[in-house]
Amino acid sequence: MSTSQTVTVGTLESSDLMITLKPNNSGIQVELESNVKKQFGTHITALIIETLQHFGVVDIQVTAVDKGALDCTIKARTIAAIYRLQGKTDYDWKVIDAWNA
Amino acid sequence: MMVVKQLWFQFDPSVRQQWRDLLVAAQLVPDEQVDYTVGIYDGAQLIGTGSLYQNIIKEVAIDPTATQQNLLAPLIKALLDRLDETKYESAFVYTKPMTAPYFEAMGFKVIVTTDEVSLLEWGYPNFDDYQAYLRQYQRPSKQAAAIVMNANPFTLGHQYLIDQALKSSDVVYVFVVSEDRSQFKTATRLAMVRRAVAGNQRVVVLETAHYLVSNATFPTYFLKDQADLMLAKTQARLDATLFLTKIKPVLAIQQRLVGAEPDSPVTQVYNDQLAQVFASQLSLTVVPRLRQAGQPISATIVRQALSNGDWATVERQVPPINYQFLKGS
Numbered sequence: 001m002s003t004s005q006t007v008t009v010g011t012l013e014s015s016d017l018m019i020t021l022k023p024n025n026s027g028i029q030v031e032l033e034s035n036v037k038k039q040f041g042t043h044i045t046a047l048i049i050e051t052l053q054h055f056g057v058v059d060i061q062v063t064a065v066d067k068g069a070l071d072c073t074i075k076a077r078t079i080a081a082i083y084r085l086q087g088k089t090d091y092d093w094k095v096i097d098a099w100n101a
Numbered sequence: 102m103m104v105v106k107q108l109w110f111q112f113d114p115s116v117r118q119q120w121r122d123l124l125v126a127a128q129l130v131p132d133e134q135v136d137y138t139v140g141i142y143d144g145a146q147l148i149g150t151g152s153l154y155q156n157i158i159k160e161v162a163i164d165p166t167a168t169q170q171n172l173l174a175p176l177i178k179a180l181l182d183r184l185d186e187t188k189y190e191s192a193f194v195y196t197k198p199m200t201a202p203y204f205e206a207m208g209f210k211v212i213v214t215t216d217e218v219s220l221l222e223w224g225y226p227n228f229d230d231y232q233a234y235l236r237q238y239q240r241p242s243k244q245a246a247a248i249v250m251n252a253n254p255f256t257l258g259h260q261y262l263i264d265q266a267l268k269s270s271d272v273v274y275v276f277v278v279s280e281d282r283s284q285f286k287t288a289t290r291l292a293m294v295r296r297a298v299a300g301n302q303r304v305v306v307l308e309t310a311h312y313l314v315s316n317a318t319f320p321t322y323f324l325k326d327q328a329d330l331m332l333a334k335t336q337a338r339l340d341a342t343l344f345l346t347k348i349k350p351v352l353a354i355q356q357r358l359v360g361a362e363p364d365s366p367v368t369q370v371y372n373d374q375l376a377q378v379f380a381s382q383l384s385l386t387v388v389p390r391l392r393q394a395g396q397p398i399s400a401t402i403v404r405q406a407l408s409n410g411d412w413a414t415v416e417r418q419v420p421p422i423n424y425q426f427l428k429g430s
Contacts, residue, residue: 005190006190006224006225008181008185008224011174011175011178012174012175012177012178012207013174013175013178014171018178018207018208020208020224020225022190022225033205033206033207033208035206061225063208063224065206065207065208067174
């Protein structure tokens with residue numbers, strides 16, 4: 001990834017997730033803030049990493065502030081952030097379906 | 102129905118009054134030095150507000166009767182969105198320790214807390230990055246000293262402070278204030294210091310980023326004459342605590358040197374707070390002001406001389422290498 005800028009996607013409302021991505025050179029690092037971190041922290045982190053990997057993102061610093069988001073929201077916010085970071089506007093949401101194939 | 106919108110209190114007396122009343126109700130001092138303000142309305146009533154000054158979030162208040170509605174999240178998000186639009190990638194908030202957890206729940210991280218205030222930040226680069234930067238420049242030392250200077254411009258007085266530090270220490274870290282609020286630009290001030298100490302392997306010149314004497318840690322420092330000294334005290338305490346707990350350990354600093362400041366009340370407050378906060382944990386040396394032919398050496402005098410075109414005074418007060426530089430610019 002050539003760009004060095006940071007992007008933030010999402011809100012701090014209930015059931016949402018605010019995710020910030022910043023390219024780095026030291027793999028995928030996720031910092032999670034969530035009031036359900038104890039119960040779902042590992043799951044949320046894994047889901048974010050999995051989503052990033054589907055897009056071939058390997059070097060990224062992630063800060064996620066979760067307000068009780070469902071899996072679909074977590075994925076959607078992560079994907080939107082990746083697209084924004086890459087400067088893409090032609091979102092291909094069907095890519096999510098392809099993961100199940 | 103709740104609406105979040107930008108407030109133009111500067112142009113509308115009724116909005117200004119509402120805004121001031123809300124801040125006072127939340128026990129804050131209405132401070133109009135802000136770039137951008139948002140408000141949350143419930144009908145015609147203003148029930149929440151928050152402002153930005155550069156990338157510092159300030160003047161955040163929620164109507165005491167509306168604190169159950171989680172208004173802080175949309176308010177802070179609106180401010181973060183504004184920062185995003187204006188190309189800032191990080192934010193600071195300066196708040197009461199009691200309210201820090203609300204900001205932590207929104208992804209802010211505490212940099213430092215005193216009994217009175219907490220400083221938190223959001224985004225990148227952050228304090229971890231700054232500590233990593235410092236680690237890069239760390240030198241093995243038996244006795245390391247630190248000096249923080251604005252060097253606006255670098256004078257023989259600054260030079261003297263460094264020389265004094267070199268007498269008792271094997272490594273001297275010189276932190277040059279990164280905040281761009283002085284007559285000389287940050288890059289120029291940094292260049293003047295680097296030039297003056299060039300060739301001395303025992304002196305390491307560092308940037309302070311946002312973490313020492315900055316708009317975030319110590320904004321009143323830049324106001325000098327008009328500064329509110331009580332406010333300056335609170336901020337100086339925070340700045341000193343940050344240095345003691347988060348910077349000193351990274352570089353194994355054992356001594357900090359400051360110049361005596363008989364004429365500047367704000368710097369005097371700063372020096373006092375450094376002494377109090379460091380207490381037995383870090384030694385503070387106050388170096389008397391260097392005098393020359395009965396006249397103190399001072400950056401203020403140099404700035405005055407420069408504006409009067411009095412090059413003889415400038416030449417007496419700054420190192421030759423910086424004199425050439427000032428003359429050439």
